[in-house]
Amino acid sequence: MVSTATPTRPDPFALSEEERSVRDTAREFAQRELAPTVAQRDEEERYERGLFTRMGELGLTGIPYPEELGGAGLSYFAWALACEEIAAADMGMAISLSVHVLSQLCIFSHGTDEQKSRLLPPMTAGTHLGAFALTEPGAGSDAAALSLAARRTDDGYALTGTKVWITNGGEADIYVVFATVDRSHGPEGITAFVVTPDTPGFVVGSHERKMGIRDSPAAELVFEEALVPEADRLGAEGEGLKVALGSLASGRISIAAACTGLGRAALEHATRYASQRTQFGRTIAEQEMIQAILADAAVAVEASRLLTWRAARLRDAGGSINAASSMAKMFASDTAMQVATDAVQVYGGAGYSRDNPVERFMRDAKGAQIYEGSNQIQRLIIAQHLIEEQGRADR
Numbered sequence: 001m002v003s004t005a006t007p008t009r010p011d012p013f014a015l016s017e018e019e020r021s022v023r024d025t026a027r028e029f030a031q032r033e034l035a036p037t038v039a040q041r042d043e044e045e046r047y048e049r050g051l052f053t054r055m056g057e058l059g060l061t062g063i064p065y066p067e068e069l070g071g072a073g074l075s076y077f078a079w080a081l082a083c084e085e086i087a088a089a090d091m092g093m094a095i096s097l098s099v100h101v102l103s104q105l106c107i108f109s110h111g112t113d114e115q116k117s118r119l120l121p122p123m124t125a126g127t128h129l130g131a132f133a134l135t136e137p138g139a140g141s142d143a144a145a146l147s148l149a150a151r152r153t154d155d156g157y158a159l160t161g162t163k164v165w166i167t168n169g170g171e172a173d174i175y176v177v178f179a180t181v182d183r184s185h186g187p188e189g190i191t192a193f194v195v196t197p198d199t200p201g202f203v204v205g206s207h208e209r210k211m212g213i214r215d216s217p218a219a220e221l222v223f224e225e226a227l228v229p230e231a232d233r234l235g236a237e238g239e240g241l242k243v244a245l246g247s248l249a250s251g252r253i254s255i256a257a258a259c260t261g262l263g264r265a266a267l268e269h270a271t272r273y274a275s276q277r278t279q280f281g282r283t284i285a286e287q288e289m290i291q292a293i294l295a296d297a298a299v300a301v302e303a304s305r306l307l308t309w310r311a312a313r314l315r316d317a318g319g320s321i322n323a324a325s326s327m328a329k330m331f332a333s334d335t336a337m338q339v340a341t342d343a344v345q346v347y348g349g350a351g352y353s354r355d356n357p358v359e360r361f362m363r364d365a366k367g368a369q370i371y372e373g374s375n376q377i378q379r380l381i382i383a384q385h386l387i388e389e390q391g392r393a394d395r
């Protein structure tokens, strides 16, 4: 008889031992140390610095950076795996950590050897928290329109202006700040700086009163002739937008990973609840309309993960990731929002209660469609890529 069984082949998506180990470390930490208190921290809008310190002890605060700089020396893919696990328990901590890793990337990719060896080891160790300050009241999606001024002084720069919505604002030890040395130069005037909280003329302004991820801090930053030495300029004058956009392309992969984790958690809760809740004499999971909700969510979460993994693998292989990371971020955040909203629906009235976690998932998911480039902006990036590719093919 001819066997119809599929011959055993290696799983093309199998994780290496190292990847499994970092994922398991993150999962165990997230389930044991984040999940039990996340609802309380959300309710109190409280960032708990000790949890970041703990992630540092576990080697989770600098996964994709080299060991000689205190990092774990692992791939960006491994970082994405860890980020999914943390977000599955606590989206706020995942986003705070993701921005920390993003700020490190600006320094790692564009800093001098002296800047890297001075700034990165405390960040990879989890003793110093990073922030990435690009958005201003008048410059959100149009980041190139930023107006925070960097006036040259004898031995550095004086920064004047305001940033808003800065994740980790008020808690961070290292701020990567984007300013312009000359607004008349447009994008070519934008320059990146590292600013520490003790800088004279730099103060943390009001804290953002957020809808979701309320255990992750975000604040306004105010600069009034804040003096930054030349040694703390990242890259050359005029290279700032390259620093920001290049780093954000990678940062979007971890946002996608976090959204995959949130979607996964929402689906798990919805499936469990549907299997327990009885109406009309049977569980609601036995109703086909509820099954369709769960099945659609499962497909979308799986697709989010595959897009995320593809972008991360591409990055590790040194490929161009602009379109791939935008696709992953856009799809995974739209999916997280849809699945979290559907989870509330599956719970019915109980889903609308703050006593159950699915309403938090819904609030937490919304922000990801906005930050690190709104999903409209991701669509522009993807479309631009398509048009350029077509142009190349037609030449």
Ligand SMILES: Cc1cc2nc3c(=O)[nH]c(=O)nc-3n(C[C@H](O)[C@H](O)[C@H](O)COP(=O)(O)OP(=O)(O)OC[C@H]3O[C@@H](n4cnc5c(N)ncnc54)[C@H](O)[C@@H]3O)c2cc1C
Pocket: 099, 132, 133, 134, 135, 139, 140, 141, 142, 164, 165, 166, 167, 168, 210, 213, 218, 367, 370, 371, 372, 373, 374, 375, 376, 377
């Ligand atoms: C929770 C949270 C955390 C954040 N953390 C940080 C941080 O750490 N650092 C930082 O620098 N910033 C941060 N931000 C800011 C975030 O990056 C901006 O909110 C985002 O880039 C959008 O800018 P905006 O809010 O000014 O909206 P706007 O740019 O004013 O956009 C408003 C709406 O118009 C749409 N839109 C704008 N331009 C176009 C266009 N050309 N085509 C189609 N639609 C368009 C947008 O998609 C959006 O829907 C954070 C924001 C949030 C909500």
